[in-house]
Amino acid sequence: MDATIRGQAFVVGDNVDTDQIIPAEYLSYNPAVPDERAMFGRYAMSGVPASESGLPDGNVPFADDAGGFALIVAGRNFGCGSSREHAPLALAVAGCRAVVAESYARIFYRNSINGGYVLPLETPARLVEAVRTGDEVELDAAACRLVNHTTGEAYELTPPGDAAEIIASGGIFAYARERGLLEPKT
Amino acid sequence: MPMTITEKILAAHAGRDSVRPGQTVWCDVDVLMTHDVCGPGSIGVFREQFGADARVWDPTCVVIVPDHYIFTAEPRAHRNVEILRDFVREQGIEHYYDPDFITAGCEGIPPAYEDPAATSYRGVCHVALPQNGHTRPGELLLGTDSHTCTHGAFGAFATGIGNTEAGFVLGAGKLWLRVPPSMRFTFNGAMPDYLMAKDLILHVIGEIGVDGATYAAMEFDGEAIRSLDMDERCTICNMAIEAGGKNGIIAADETTLAYVRDRAADDAPEPVVYESDADAEYAATYTLDAGALAPTVARPHSPGNRATAGELSDVRIDRAYIGSCTGGKTADFAAAARVLAGREVAVETFIVPATTEVDADLDRVQVDGQSLRAIFAAAGCTIGPASCAACLGGPADTFGRANEPLTVVSTTNRNFPGRMGHKEAQIYLASPLTAAASAVAGRITDPRDSLTR
Numbered sequence: 001m002d003a004t005i006r007g008q009a010f011v012v013g014d015n016v017d018t019d020q021i022i023p024a025e026y027l028s029y030n031p032a033v034p035d036e037r038a039m040f041g042r043y044a045m046s047g048v049p050a051s052e053s054g055l056p057d058g059n060v061p062f063a064d065d066a067g068g069f070a071l072i073v074a075g076r077n078f079g080c081g082s083s084r085e086h087a088p089l090a091l092a093v094a095g096c097r098a099v100v101a102e103s104y105a106r107i108f109y110r111n112s113i114n115g116g117y118v119l120p121l122e123t124p125a126r127l128v129e130a131v132r133t134g135d136e137v138e139l140d141a142a143a144c145r146l147v148n149h150t151t152g153e154a155y156e157l158t159p160p161g162d163a164a165e166i167i168a169s170g171g172i173f174a175y176a177r178e179r180g181l182l183e184p185k186t
Numbered sequence: 187m188p189m190t191i192t193e194k195i196l197a198a199h200a201g202r203d204s205v206r207p208g209q210t211v212w213c214d215v216d217v218l219m220t221h222d223v224c225g226p227g228s229i230g231v232f233r234e235q236f237g238a239d240a241r242v243w244d245p246t247c248v249v250i251v252p253d254h255y256i257f258t259a260e261p262r263a264h265r266n267v268e269i270l271r272d273f274v275r276e277q278g279i280e281h282y283y284d285p286d287f288i289t290a291g292c293e294g295i296p297p298a299y300e301d302p303a304a305t306s307y308r309g310v311c312h313v314a315l316p317q318n319g320h321t322r323p324g325e326l327l328l329g330t331d332s333h334t335c336t337h338g339a340f341g342a343f344a345t346g347i348g349n350t351e352a353g354f355v356l357g358a359g360k361l362w363l364r365v366p367p368s369m370r371f372t373f374n375g376a377m378p379d380y381l382m383a384k385d386l387i388l389h390v391i392g393e394i395g396v397d398g399a400t401y402a403a404m405e406f407d408g409e410a411i412r413s414l415d416m417d418e419r420c421t422i423c424n425m426a427i428e429a430g431g432k433n434g435i436i437a438a439d440e441t442t443l444a445y446v447r448d449r450a451a452d453d454a455p456e457p458v459v460y461e462s463d464a465d466a467e468y469a470a471t472y473t474l475d476a477g478a479l480a481p482t483v484a485r486p487h488s489p490g491n492r493a494t495a496g497e498l499s500d501v502r503i504d505r506a507y508i509g510s511c512t513g514g515k516t517a518d519f520a521a522a523a524r525v526l527a528g529r530e531v532a533v534e535t536f537i538v539p540a541t542t543e544v545d546a547d548l549d550r551v552q553v554d555g556q557s558l559r560a561i562f563a564a565a566g567c568t569i570g571p572a573s574c575a576a577c578l579g580g581p582a583d584t585f586g587r588a589n590e591p592l593t594v595v596s597t598t599n600r601n602f603p604g605r606m607g608h609k610e611a612q613i614y615l616a617s618p619l620t621a622a623a624s625a626v627a628g629r630i631t632d633p634r635d636s637l638t639r
Binding site: 015017019020023024025027028029030032033036047048049076077080081082083084085086103104105106107110111114115162171172173176181182185186 | 229234260262263265266269331346349351357358396400430432600602603604609
């Protein structure tokens with residue numbers, strides 16, 4: 001995981017489910033095939049209803065040719081629903097590197113850190129109304145601190161606890177190999 | 187130390203005497219299930235991480251069930267089935283249920299099986315696994331599908347995982363899990379004949395919210411739960427994930443053991459029955475009276491958006507859909523048939539058996555002396571082949587998919603925006619009784635009026 005993530009924020013509300021993050025019609029692409037893996041970036045967040053896509057105004061496409069959004073700010077229960085790992089993968093392929101939400105659905109959270117796709121951090125304060133889509137934000141992952149350079153506000157985030165070690169390793173395979181739980185990769 | 191069923195199963199699989207909520211443990215896996223949507227990616231992770239010549243940890247413990255994108259002309263969907271077939275051959279995977287009607291170079295929508303009893307194909311994984319003896323009390327079962335929590339209905343610990351985790355399990359046979367705190371939901375009283383398991387779980391999700399059980403074990407018990415057959419118990423545990431639950435679980439009893447023994451392979455281990463200790467600790471306990479509940483519906487666009495069917499009687503519908511791992515089991519169709527016998531539907535009504543066994547049951551099971559299939563045909567329903575079909579939308583040519591902004595009453599599990607296809611489609615989740623009564627009336631209808639004639 002990167003120590004510092006800086007870029008534009010994309011803001012969504014509560015209960016953004018994995019069907020919104022990557023609609024089921026795209027799941028026939030195989031993430032193990034590089035050309036097909038790229039398609040997940042194109043359709044990332046395409047299931048979010050237009051009025052909710054990029055708050056507060058909505059109607060902002062998440063995946064565009066301009067390089068996309070580095071960080072998602074969300075409300076409660078981000079990533080609920082399906083176990084599809086295509087969801088955090090799609091965010092990563094689209095250029096997103098972290099999510100800051102009030103809470104996560106557990107499978108999305110596990111997929112994000114076990115696969116090393118995006119850094120999912122929790123915020124004790126609701127930031128959905130405090131950050132606007134397009135604001136320039138900077139996340140200091142080690143310090144668990146988010147700065148909104150557009151407004152000058154800074155926010156303390158919740159340290160990830162037990163998951164920190166897997167996050168530091170970059171995923172479950174690296175974590176297990178570092179601890180001798182798996183043979184080294186050949 | 188007193189423990190819940192969930193804690194006992196995790197402790198046994200972590201090689202410990204006891205575990206506590208919040209503790210992270212590495213657990214041995216008894217069964218790993220995957221399907222056509224997440225299998226190819228999981229296989230890709232396995233090969234990438236363990237090497238091209240790697241072998242799975244135990245080819246007898248992997249169950250592969252193509253079920254999601256089967257009856258579609260989408261070429262990548264056919265290709266994904268081929269990836270599963272190659273992997274099964276290469277690894278000697280013992281339990282694989284092939285859609286044998288998808289031939290090499292298949293173009294267009296594959297022709298459905300002619301005889302549901304004469305195909306290697308089964309259909310929806312969460313119904314096929316118990317039917318084929320893969321779901322056993324006391325075991326630890328992981329699957330690349332969020333509704334893997336269904337299997338907790340058999341007194342097993344079962345939960346959904348991602349592709350990377352499945353790739354890890356394929357090679358290592360174990361996975362880290364954080365022990366969830368347990369929440370207990372006790373349904374006292376007899377189960378009224380107008381209610382189904384779907385009403386109970388929709389009531390609970392409405393009560394605690396779609397994140398009310400995030401990372402918790404949801405344990406169900408009480409007289410009403412004990413009276414349910416295995417199909418109905420599966421419906422309850424199936425939707426634990428819609429409240430954010432890590433797993434749903436019901437202690438195994440005689441009903442469970444009778445079902446499991448009937449389906450077990452000859453060499454299957456003796457089931458291990460765990461019960462929660464009387465002084466086990468729960469993060470929350472809810473006591474409900476089944477008889478006090480009304481037929482329950484989840485309005486668009488959240489499984490937690492609760493109302494009673496009676497409150498929604500002015501909602502006109504365009505379509506009814508009865509199917510999926512949640513609402514496409516034999517008990518679900520038997521219930522729908524109680525309402526549809528001798529009646530005609532007022533809106534297009536799709537019947538999708540979860541598995542080929544359920545499909546065969548449409549001929550074997552009777553209500554009022556008529557087979558379910560005959561009742562549905564006479565009522566004007568359209569019956570499709572077994573698969574996940576329109577529950578999760580899927581490719582545009584999927585049977586029953588909402589390609590227009592329709593209002594649908596559905597026995598499935600999720601009504602998120604776009605879940606069944608069109609983003610503006612309005613999906614109301616309900617029991618098969620409520621869905622059938624609504625199909626007849628053309629608007630959302632409390633089934634009590636249809637059952638008392």
